[in-house]
Amino acid sequence: MFAAIRRWLDERFDWDDLIAPLRHKTVPTHRLSYWYFLGGITLFLFVIQVLTGILLLLYYRPGANEAFESVQYIMTRVRFGWLIRSIHSWSANLMIFTAFAHMFSVLFLKAYRKPRELTWISGVLLLFLVMGFGFSGYLLPWNTLAYFATTVGTAITGQVPIVGRPMMIFLRGGPEVTGATLTRFFGFHVAVLPGIATVLLLLHLLLVQRLGMSIPPKLEVQWTANPSARREMKFFPNFLLRELMAWYVALGALGALAAVFPWDLGVKADPFGSAPAGIKPEWYFLFMFQTLKLIPSKVWFVDGEVLGVLGFGLVGLLWLLLPFFESDQPSHMKRWITGLAVFALAYVAGMTAYGYLAK
Amino acid sequence: MAILRNKLRPFSAAYVGLAGIVVLAACLGCGQSYGQSHGQTTNSCLDCHSALPDPLGVTQEKFSQDIHAQQGLTCASCHGGDPTSDDPDKAMSRKAGWKGKIDRKQVTELCGSCHSDPAYIRQFNPSLRTDQLSQYRTSVHGKRFAAGDTKVAVCTDCHSVHDIRPPSDPRSTVYPVNVAKTCSRCHADADYMKGYSIPTDQFAKYSTSVHHQALAVRGDLSAPTCSTCHGNHGAVPPGVDKVQNVCSNCHAFQAQMYEKSTHKKAFEAASLPGCVVCHSNHGIRHPTDAYLGTGPDAVCMQCHSPGDACDQARAGLLSGLTQLDEANKTADQVLRVAEASGMEVSEARLGQDQARDSLTKARVAIHSFQKNLVDEYIQAGLKIAAKNLQAGKQAMVERNYRRVGLGISLLAIGIVLAGLRLYIKKIES
Numbered sequence: 139m140f141a142a143i144r145r146w147l148d149e150r151f152d153w154d155d156l157i158a159p160l161r162h163k164t165v166p167t168h169r170l171s172y173w174y175f176l177g178g179i180t181l182f183l184f185v186i187q188v189l190t191g192i193l194l195l196l197y198y199r200p201g202a203n204e205a206f207e208s209v210q211y212i213m214t215r216v217r218f219g220w221l222i223r224s225i226h227s228w229s230a231n232l233m234i235f236t237a238f239a240h241m242f243s244v245l246f247l248k249a250y251r252k253p254r255e256l257t258w259i260s261g262v263l264l265l266f267l268v269m270g271f272g273f274s275g276y277l278l279p280w281n282t283l284a285y286f287a288t289t290v291g292t293a294i295t296g297q298v299p300i301v302g303r304p305m306m307i308f309l310r311g312g313p314e315v316t317g318a319t320l321t322r323f324f325g326f327h328v329a330v331l332p333g334i335a336t337v338l339l340l341l342h343l344l345l346v347q348r349l350g351m352s353i354p355p356k357l358e359v360q361w362t363a364n365p366s367a368r369r370e371m372k373f374f375p376n377f378l379l380r381e382l383m384a385w386y387v388a389l390g391a392l393g394a395l396a397a398v399f400p401w402d403l404g405v406k407a408d409p410f411g412s413a414p415a416g417i418k419p420e421w422y423f424l425f426m427f428q429t430l431k432l433i434p435s436k437v438w439f440v441d442g443e444v445l446g447v448l449g450f451g452l453v454g455l456l457w458l459l460l461p462f463f464e465s466d467q468p469s470h471m472k473r474w475i476t477g478l479a480v481f482a483l484a485y486v487a488g489m490t491a492y493g494y495l496a497k
Numbered sequence: 498m499a500i501l502r503n504k505l506r507p508f509s510a511a512y513v514g515l516a517g518i519v520v521l522a523a524c525l526g527c528g529q530s531y532g533q534s535h536g537q538t539t540n541s542c543l544d545c546h547s548a549l550p551d552p553l554g555v556t557q558e559k560f561s562q563d564i565h566a567q568q569g570l571t572c573a574s575c576h577g578g579d580p581t582s583d584d585p586d587k588a589m590s591r592k593a594g595w596k597g598k599i600d601r602k603q604v605t606e607l608c609g610s611c612h613s614d615p616a617y618i619r620q621f622n623p624s625l626r627t628d629q630l631s632q633y634r635t636s637v638h639g640k641r642f643a644a645g646d647t648k649v650a651v652c653t654d655c656h657s658v659h660d661i662r663p664p665s666d667p668r669s670t671v672y673p674v675n676v677a678k679t680c681s682r683c684h685a686d687a688d689y690m691k692g693y694s695i696p697t698d699q700f701a702k703y704s705t706s707v708h709h710q711a712l713a714v715r716g717d718l719s720a721p722t723c724s725t726c727h728g729n730h731g732a733v734p735p736g737v738d739k740v741q742n743v744c745s746n747c748h749a750f751q752a753q754m755y756e757k758s759t760h761k762k763a764f765e766a767a768s769l770p771g772c773v774v775c776h777s778n779h780g781i782r783h784p785t786d787a788y789l790g791t792g793p794d795a796v797c798m799q800c801h802s803p804g805d806a807c808d809q810a811r812a813g814l815l816s817g818l819t820q821l822d823e824a825n826k827t828a829d830q831v832l833r834v835a836e837a838s839g840m841e842v843s844e845a846r847l848g849q850d851q852a853r854d855s856l857t858k859a860r861v862a863i864h865s866f867q868k869n870l871v872d873e874y875i876q877a878g879l880k881i882a883a884k885n886l887q888a889g890k891q892a893m894v895e896r897n898y899r900r901v902g903l904g905i906s907l908l909a910i911g912i913v914l915a916g917l918r919l920y921i922k923k924i925e926s
Contacts, residue, residue, distance in 0.1 A: 213841040220841065221899075376925065383917050390910040397903035400839035 159347065163373035166353045173247060174351060176240035178381040179388050183233035184339070186392065187271075190226035191328065198278070200324035202317030205280035206406040213403055224396035232392065234272055234422045237265050238486075245460075245479040249352035252466035257345040260338050262458050267335045272420060274327040280320055281404030286413040287420070288323070289315045294430065297447045316409065355468035416497055425486045426450055428493030540580045541588055542572040555659050562660045562668075568621050575599065575607060601647050605633060608652040632731035639731075648689070655679055671729075674713055676722040677703055699723075702780030710783075721747065740778075741771040748772075754864035774800075786822065789815040789863070813868055817875040821856050824882040825849065831889035838896045845888035852881040 147153040165174060197216055199208040212219035241261060244250055250258035277288045292315065296306035311318030353361065361368045371377055419427050429450075433442040464472055547556045560566050565574065573580045578595035582588045589595045599607055609630030611617050618625050629652075633639040638649040655671055662669035670679045681700035683689055690697050703709050703723070711720035726735060726743045735743045741761075745752030755761055755771070764771055770778075775788065775796040787794040789811055791803070801807045829849055835842045855878025862871045 210841065210843070214844070376921065379917055379921050383914055386910050386914050386917070390907050393903055393906050393910075397899045398839070400841070402839070403841055403843065405843075 160374045161372075163347070163350065164370040165351050165373050165377040166357070167369040167371050168354070168357055170247060170354060173243040174377075175381055175384045176236055176243055177346070179384050180233055180236040180240050181339075181343075182385045182388055183229050183236060184335075186229045186389075187226065187233060188332070190222050190229065193222045194226060195328065200278070200321045202280060202320055202407075205278060205320055206403075209279045210403060213400075220400050221396055224399075224401040225392050227401035228392055228395045228399075230272055230275060231421075232388070234268055237268050238422070241265055242479065242483055244352075246476070247352065247354045248464070248471060248476075250461045251352075251464045251471075252461070254345070254349055254352060255461040257342060257349060258461045259458055260342040260345065264335065264338050264342060266454070267331055267338065269422060271327060271331050271335070272422060274323040274331065276420060277315075277320060277323045278327065279403060280407050282407050282411065282414060283404055283417065285315060285407035285409065286417050288319065289413075290417065290427075291419060291423070292319075294443070294447060297441070297443045298451070299444060299448070302447075314409070355471050359468045418493060421490060421494070424493035425489035428489045428496065431493075431496075540571040540573075541583050542576075542578070542580050544583075545585065546572075559660045562662065564661055564663050601651060604651045604653055605630060605639075605642065609633075629730040632728070635733075636728070636731045637733050650683060654683070671724075673718050673720075673722055674716075676724050677709070680723045699779045702777075706779060706781045707783045708781060719747075740773050744772045750861045751864045754862055754870070757865040757867060757870075760866060784860075786815060786818045786860075789818070810866070810868060814863060814866075814871055817868075817871055818856070818859060818863070821852075821859060821875050821878045821882065824879055824886070825852050825856060828852065828882045828886040828889060831886055831893065835889050835892035835896065838893070840892040840896055842889060842892050845885040845892075848881060848885045848888075852878045852885065854878075855881065 144153060165171070194212065197208055197212050197219065199205060209223065212223050214220075216222075244258065244261065273288075273291060277284045292306050292309050295309060296302045298305060307313060309319070309322070310316070311322045418424060426446075430443055430446040433446045435442045437445050460475065464475055543555065543557050543560060546553055548554070555572075560572075571580050572578070573594075576596050576599070577593065579588050579590065579593040582593075587593065589597070612625075613627050613630045615627045618627050633652075634643065638651075641649045642651065657670050662672075664671045664673075666672060667674070669675065677700060684695075685697050685700040687697045708721045711717045712722055724732065725746075727733065741752060741755060751772075761771070763769075764774060776784065785794065788796045791798055797807070797811045801811070828845075832842050832846050832849065836846065855874045859871050859874035859878065862874055865871070
């Protein structure tokens with residue numbers, strides 16, 4: 139039957155020719171090959187996000203008077219609603235984690251250098267988008283923590299000189315976080331961001347497909363000198379089957395987290411209430427939040443928070459353009475970029491831990 | 498200034514003997530002298546008195562804290578004289594109306610000369626009452642004072658002098674949190690109170706009470722202090738038959754229930770002071786269900802005998818309360834575990850507030866000592882607690898169901914992983 143379907147497709151679309159690149163695609167095999175799975179796992183979690191997100195849309199109602207109740211309804215009344223929402227939330231967090239891990243693996247394996255500059259840029263933009271998904275999605279249950287985290291988060295946006303306040307008003311749909319912010323964030327979360335992410339994701343995958351897997355510089359030198367030492371496996375089915383195993387492991391982890399630690403609903407937001415003591419953003423924003431807290435209120439004559447926001451903006455831009463500072467020759471790799479990567483990883487991890495432990 | 502001080506020196510020794518400065522900023526200047534004193538800001542008195550030792554010393558800093566000074570009154574408003582003159586002879590001349598130290602016997606009348614004048618007081622604070630002096634005259638303090646007992650409190654004993662602050666100022670001696678301490682300055686002093694046939698342990702007892710806890714520790718300014726039950730200017734002990742009226746100002750529902758009880762008539766007949774019989778007065782503790790028991794905290798058994806009809810009724814009431822309390826605790830415990838397991842039980846947790854409310858209402862209804870009234874709340878509470886307990890149990894069943902489902906899913910995933918591994922091995926061999 140499968141053969142008949144295949145023949146049917148082949149007659150009309152030249153199917154065999156269409157999937158030929160997949161057949162010929164190979165993946166380098168070496169002791170660091172496991173890092174190649176991270177991109178696939180992130181993609182898998184993204185697909186989970188899309189599927190569970192669509193299911194949540196069946197019951198979720200955006201609006202200050204309905205959002206919390208609809209999520210509560212999903213968690214308590216809808217059959218397996220708790221599972222879908224918990225998987226959606228856990229998967230979001232795991233996806234951001236694997237996206238970060240994927241980025242750092244690319245950085246340490248020097249996979250961003252020529253000719254993969256655009257792959258890096260599209261990947262970093264996808265990471266920013268994923269964080270945007272996290273920020274916009276966090277408000278949707280309309281609980282106390284989400285409300286005040288969004289108030290603080292959007293207020294930080296307002297610190298950007300000149301465009302900051304208009305941006306904040308645009309994000310909030312007014313000067314304060316209200317029901318208008320909720321519907322706006324809902325729109326970003328389910329329409330704007332997915333649209334942009336899909337285009338960027340397709341571009342990213344296309345570039346990966348077109349340019350193939352990067353080989354670490356040292357290995358590239360060895361394999362160029364000694365071609366017989368080169369080890370590869372077929373992408374289809376060998377690598378894909380291994381990737382499938384990784385996806386199953388991720389699925390098992392998601393299921394376990396959702397069943398044992400269902401995502402908390404919290405208490406409905408009260409815009410007139412006071413912010414909970416020691417409120418913190420989600421863990422993936424914690425390193426930035428903690429940095430802003432540590433910057434003095436005035437640095438020379440510049441407002442500390444403004445300086446911090448501008449600093450992060452500049453670092454983000456330079457991070458995006460990182461491949462253009464790197465040599466494409468394995469023998470001329472820039473050591474300082476590796477040093478920077480180590481520092482960035484230590485800084486993000488350290489500040490996140492500090493922010494988590496700080497009162 | 499130096500000339501002034503030199504001029505003052507020969508006078509000061511004599512005036513020290515005359516004594517304390519006293520007062521009475523509280524007693525703002527009298528109505529007739531208002532035209533001269535109100536708005537008077539030149540105050541040469543402090544030029545000298547700020548440099549004098551106690552009891553004649555009054556610093557500018559101290560006097561500036563006084564509400565009367567803040568309203569523009571000066572020393573002359575109470576003490577008379579001419580504060581505009583730099584010459585002590587003129588400033589403290591009898592011709593200028595200088596009174597010197599205000600005699601203790603004159604204090605209440607002097608204060609009252611302004612504070613009993615609504616027209617005068619209205620200019621400063623239209624909502625300030627002007628019946629303090631008339632109330633004082635009805636108080637134990639006032640009556641004794643009129644009879645010639647000068648040891649009893651007059652205005653300045655409670656309100657202080659020269660730095661009188663409004664009662665809303667936390668530094669005021671009559672700020673709610675400070676009232677008990679102010680009263681205790683006399684009433685807890687056994688030597689001072691010698692000769693009066695009242696105890697001196699009120700403050701010690703009050704300091705252990707639930708009311709003190711609420712007022713001084715929790716900062717609940719609506720909690721009672723001495724003046725809440727005894728009155729302030731018209732302070733008298735509430736009569737035995739009026740205790741219930743005093744307590745019911747706050748504990749209205751308990752009072753309504755008590756009205757229905759057989760105890761009311763019985764206590765009245767026996768001249769027992771209502772609420773105080775079971776709850777005591779100054780040292781009121783937080784009541785517990787053990788009051789209805791037979792243990793060391795039992796209050797019923799102080800009057801009733803074991804086995805009598807009332808004892809049986811008591812046991813019935815206690816049983817109902819205990820049953821609801823236990824039901825609430827069990828439901829809370831199950832819901833807590835369910836919540837800690839990540840189950841969504843917020844509705845049931847919220848519902849438990851109603852069950853606890855029922856218990857509170859039942860405890861209030863105890864004051865009626867009518868089992869049917871108490872049972873009404875007990876049964877309502879038990880029904881709610883049972884429903885919430887059921888919700889908690891269902892959540893736990895659901896939790897276990899999820900975990901079993903997880904186990905099966907993980908097993909299935911494990912089998913698929915093993916199959917994939919074998920298949921990869923096969924195609925690569």
